[in-house]
Amino acid sequence: MASYISLILGCILVNNFVLTQILGICPFLGVSKSTKTALGMGGAVIFVMTIAGFFTSLIYHSMLKPYGVAYLQTIVFILAIAGIVQILEILLQRFSEPLYKALGIYLPLITTNCAVLGAALICSQKDYGLLKSTIYCAASATGFALALLIFSSIRERLDLARPPMVLKGLPLTLITAGLLAMAFMGFSGLGK
Amino acid sequence: MVTLVIIVVVGLLTGIAIALVSRWFGVEPNPVEEEVRNLLSGANCGGCGFPGCAGYAKALVAGAAKPGACSSQCAGAAEKMAKLLGVAVVHKEPKVAVVFCSGDDMKATRQALYNGINDCRDAMIVAAGAKTCAYGCLGLGACARVCPFGAIEINEHRLAVVHKEICVGCGKCVGACPKKLIKLVPKSAEIHVHCMNPVRGPEKFKACKAACIGCGKCVKTAPEHVKLVPGAALAEVDYGNPPPEALAEVCPTHALRK
Numbered sequence: 001m002a003s004y005i006s007l008i009l010g011c012i013l014v015n016n017f018v019l020t021q022i023l024g025i026c027p028f029l030g031v032s033k034s035t036k037t038a039l040g041m042g043g044a045v046i047f048v049m050t051i052a053g054f055f056t057s058l059i060y061h062s063m064l065k066p067y068g069v070a071y072l073q074t075i076v077f078i079l080a081i082a083g084i085v086q087i088l089e090i091l092l093q094r095f096s097e098p099l100y101k102a103l104g105i106y107l108p109l110i111t112t113n114c115a116v117l118g119a120a121l122i123c124s125q126k127d128y129g130l131l132k133s134t135i136y137c138a139a140s141a142t143g144f145a146l147a148l149l150i151f152s153s154i155r156e157r158l159d160l161a162r163p164p165m166v167l168k169g170l171p172l173t174l175i176t177a178g179l180l181a182m183a184f185m186g187f188s189g190l191g192k
Numbered sequence: 193m194v195t196l197v198i199i200v201v202v203g204l205l206t207g208i209a210i211a212l213v214s215r216w217f218g219v220e221p222n223p224v225e226e227e228v229r230n231l232l233s234g235a236n237c238g239g240c241g242f243p244g245c246a247g248y249a250k251a252l253v254a255g256a257a258k259p260g261a262c263s264s265q266c267a268g269a270a271e272k273m274a275k276l277l278g279v280a281v282v283h284k285e286p287k288v289a290v291v292f293c294s295g296d297d298m299k300a301t302r303q304a305l306y307n308g309i310n311d312c313r314d315a316m317i318v319a320a321g322a323k324t325c326a327y328g329c330l331g332l333g334a335c336a337r338v339c340p341f342g343a344i345e346i347n348e349h350r351l352a353v354v355h356k357e358i359c360v361g362c363g364k365c366v367g368a369c370p371k372k373l374i375k376l377v378p379k380s381a382e383i384h385v386h387c388m389n390p391v392r393g394p395e396k397f398k399a400c401k402a403a404c405i406g407c408g409k410c411v412k413t414a415p416e417h418v419k420l421v422p423g424a425a426l427a428e429v430d431y432g433n434p435p436p437e438a439l440a441e442v443c444p445t446h447a448l449r450k
Binding site for chain 1: 194195198199201202203206207209210213214217218219
């Protein structure tokens with residue numbers, strides 16, 4: 001139990017996907033203009049990554065590992081993740097219209113989110129079991145959502161500031177992301 | 193062999209799963225929405241202000257938009273849509289894109305020979321393009337390539353020309369031009385001042401024989417139709433009251449033309 005708690009905390013704070021492992025940078029910069037879209041994207045990532053983590057781990061342990069073709073993981077995982085996102089979209093549209101509307105365009109966008117594939121690959125690399133993989137993916141996604149939320153709040157406030165012309169827009173965004181990543185380095189002493 | 197089997201099996205399973213799920217749980221598309229969408233042109237030009245034809249159809253069915261905003265659908269299609277939805281058509285004024293430059297290779301000089309990537313946006317990075325005039329059409333066709341209707345032609349003297357009869361005024365080219373020379377204007381306007389360079393007349397005339405030198409002849413002849421741009425040696429057509437075609441004859445450099 002204690003090992004799972006340290007795993008979850010480690011994923012969210014110490015080895016934060018965006019700020020420490022530099023995965024999923026495109027949505028981090030792309031949809032962090034407002035807290036609302038950040039929340040939508042964060043929710044969608046948590047949702048998809050947890051489910052994708054479970055299924056990719058299932059495929060890895062039931063097919064790839066026993067037949068000794070672990071080198072196929074990248075292509076098979078991409079296939080599986082794309083399929084899972086498609087199925088999720090159809091099911092959500094049918095059974096949970098509000099959630100489908102809330103996630104909106106972010107759901108199909110996640111198909112190409114490297115954080116989802118990254119989490120699946122890390123799980124198989126570290127040879128996590130089914131439960132541990134799912135927890136790892138869910139916690140990593142929560143870390144992603146947290147980083148996205150913090151970053152979008154910062155950017156919303158930055159919009160009110162009047163930075164020098166040279167820094168306006170993307171330069172300031174990138175500097176802010178760097179500072180945020182440095183702040184998260186403070187957590188590195190928290191666990192292994 | 194195992195590789196092949198595993199990829200095929202995973203692919204097939206995913207495919208079958210998606211097919212079955214969409215068969216059992218898929219949401220039937222709204223039939224009215226489908227019909228409305230078929231009445232749109234399907235060009236996905238974005239001229240209506242919605243993300244593609246599907247987005248506009250959705251907004252129409254939801255009541256968030258009125259028929260008549262699509263400038264590329266056939267005549268009468270907007271009325272059919274209005275009948276289908278039980279609302280009135282709100283026609284918007286038809287617009288066309290105009291390239292505000294007359295400086296083709298016969299009239300405008302070049303400051304350099306550009307041999308780079310064949311696109312205006314790339315040429316713009318290198319000393320703002322090869323034309324001497326900073327407001328000159330580069331003629332490399334960024335606008336023509338982005339046009340979903342093929343309404344823009346780069347003519348033989350390397351100048352972008354909009355074919356008014358094909359253009360629907362979606363505005364995609366406006367954002368594509370790195371020199372910002374393309375504007376949407378009312379279709380009813382016959383002639384335009386094809387120049388956007390605000391510098392002094394003699395200065396731009398040196399670079400381009402087709403520049404508007406700001407002589408003010410057109411303004412004197414028809415002050416109600418044309419006015420001078422404040423602070424610039426440049427005339428501008430008043431699109432609220434467009435001038436007749438005959439006024440083009442007074443322009444000495446033929447910047448004011450069709």
